Amino acid sequence: MIEIKNLHKAYGALEVLKGVSVTAHRGDVVSLIGSSGSGKSTLLRCANLLEDSQQGDILFKGEPVQWKGSGLGRHPADNKQVTRIRTNLSMVFQQFNLWAHMTILQNVMEAPCTVLGRERGEVDAAARRYLDKVGIGDKCDAYPAQLSGGQQQRAAIARALCMEPEALLFDEPTSALDPELEQEVVRVIKDLANEGRTMLIVTHDMKLAADVSDHVVFLHQGLVEEEGAPEQLFGAPKSERLRGFLSATRAA
Numbered sequence: 112m113i114e115i116k117n118l119h120k121a122y123g124a125l126e127v128l129k130g131v132s133v134t135a136h137r138g139d140v141v142s143l144i145g146s147s148g149s150g151k152s153t154l155l156r157c158a159n160l161l162e163d164s165q166q167g168d169i170l171f172k173g174e175p176v177q178w179k180g181s182g183l184g185r186h187p188a189d190n191k192q193v194t195r196i197r198t199n200l201s202m203v204f205q206q207f208n209l210w211a212h213m214t215i216l217q218n219v220m221e222a223p224c225t226v227l228g229r230e231r232g233e234v235d236a237a238a239r240r241y242l243d244k245v246g247i248g249d250k251c252d253a254y255p256a257q258l259s260g261g262q263q264q265r266a267a268i269a270r271a272l273c274m275e276p277e278a279l280l281f282d283e284p285t286s287a288l289d290p291e292l293e294q295e296v297v298r299v300i301k302d303l304a305n306e307g308r309t310m311l312i313v314t315h316d317m318k319l320a321a322d323v324s325d326h327v328v329f330l331h332q333g334l335v336e337e338e339g340a341p342e343q344l345f346g347a348p349k350s351e352r353l354r355g356f357l358s359a360t361r362a363a
């Protein structure tokens with residue numbers, strides 16, 4: 112579904128990704144873990160073409176992103192392709208990013224109506240269904256500020272689902288939440304994993320990563336330091352750096 116091959120990304124002189132490869136097959140849950148600043152968010156943003164990258168390939172369902180230019184001047188060549196890929200890889204952010212001036216229902220309906228041009232009545236019904244699914248069907252007419260963080264993040268997940276994407280990208284979806292609210296979002300993510308959705312999840316929550324992932328990737332300073340099945344990565348980490356990272360995370 113998503114194939115990232117040897118990706119390089121710099122911000123000016125700062126090399127953030129130094130040749131990273133990550134693959135998520137259909138139905139896979141792949142978690143990205145690593146210290147702050149290791150390039151996890153950058154990788155997700157490159158994957159759905161919110162950021163340019165300078166070298167390497169990104170394939171969506173086997174279709175390679177077309178580039179023009181090279182190095183820092185490399186950009187996607189085909190805007191239609193960018194829209195198609197981006198609308199099929201819905202992203203959920205740490206800070207929810209809901210529109211404050213719109214109700215929860217309007218937030219969920221906005222992109223399917225404006226970006227995909229879908230019929231309002233149909234989107235309205237789908238949006239209510241997804242809000243029900245994440246447990247906040249009663250909050251359609253509320254504004255984001257009237258919801259708890261956990262409810263806002265579940266609204267953001269409903270919004271991502273309403274695009275009917277082929278895959279979901281999560282960037283630290285529970286990091287902004289108090290522990291008890293974190294669990295209501297974790298439950299929703301686990302349900303989505305059980306449905307067989309394809310997901311790339313950046314998370315600091317090692318329990319979540321261990322529970323839902325088919326594959327875990329440990330990034331260190333812009334490179335994949337170690338990867339494997341969760342039992343292997345968490346149970347028998349090979350790299351010294353990963354062992355250090357895990358014991359620091361467990362102590363925290």
Ligand code: ADP
Pocket residue numbers: 122125127145146147148149150151152153154
């Ligand atoms: P992570 O998500 O693993 O914490 P990020 O991908 O956010 O790491 O950041 C990786 C590195 O890239 C950090 O050194 C960060 O400061 C830098 N970085 C991220 N975004 C930008 C940006 N827009 N401009 C310049 N540097 C950035």
Ligand code: MG
Pocket residue numbers: 151152153283
């Ligand atoms: Mg990040």
